[in-house]
Amino acid sequence: MAEFKTVIADPKSKMAYQKVLSEEKSNALVGKSIGEEIDGIFFDLPGYRLKITGGSDVSGVPMRGDISGNQRRRLLMTNSVGFTPLKDGQRKRKLIRGKNLSGDISQINLKVVEHGPKSIKELLKPEEA
Numbered sequence: 087m088a089e090f091k092t093v094i095a096d097p098k099s100k101m102a103y104q105k106v107l108s109e110e111k112s113n114a115l116v117g118k119s120i121g122e123e124i125d126g127i128f129f130d131l132p133g134y135r136l137k138i139t140g141g142s143d144v145s146g147v148p149m150r151g152d153i154s155g156n157q158r159r160r161l162l163m164t165n166s167v168g169f170t171p172l173k174d175g176q177r178k179r180k181l182i183r184g185k186n187l188s189g190d191i192s193q194i195n196l197k198v199v200e201h202g203p204k205s206i207k208e209l210l211k212p213e214e215a
Contacts, residue, residue: 088112088144088190088191089106089108089109089112090106090107090115090187090191090192090193090194091104091105091106091192092105092107092129092193092194092195092196093193093195094129094197094206095196096198096206097197097198098201099205099206099207101207103207105129107128115128115187115194116189117186117187118186118187119151119186120141120149120150121185122137122138123136123137124136124137124196126202130209131202131209131210132202132209133201133202133204134201135198135200136196136197136199137196137199138194139196140194140195141187141191141193141195142183142192143158143183143192144190144191147168147182148168149182149183149185150167150168150182150183150184152185154184154185155184155186156184156185156188156191157183157184158182159184160181161179161182162179163177163180164177168180168182
């Protein structure tokens with residue numbers, strides 16, 4: 087499998103933290119989907135609960151929470167994840183990935199739902215140094 091890059095957003099402190107997961111921890115997340123809550127132990131954040139909010143694959147194709155599976159699909163979109171129209175009524179067919187995590191995903195976006203006893207900055211500091 088592959089390693090996941092994660093971006094963990096903390097709405098309380100309005101900060102985002104990046105962490106690269108090892109292959110063992112990445113394999114435990116395969117099969118999860120957008121909207122699911124995960125225990126912070128996977129990310130070395132004991133006491134935290136995190137919610138998957140999105141992600142993208144190796145080539146940058148974004149994930150969408152309303153498409154089942156983990157395959158890529160071409161959708162006709164008006165204004166949504168992956169497309170911002172330049173004119174009123176503009177539509178475009180764009181490549182989008184489903185909501186389930188697989189080995190093709192390279193980045194996962196997460197949001198802190200429940201905070202633990204220590205701050206994220208303290209817990210992730212030793213790895214960055």
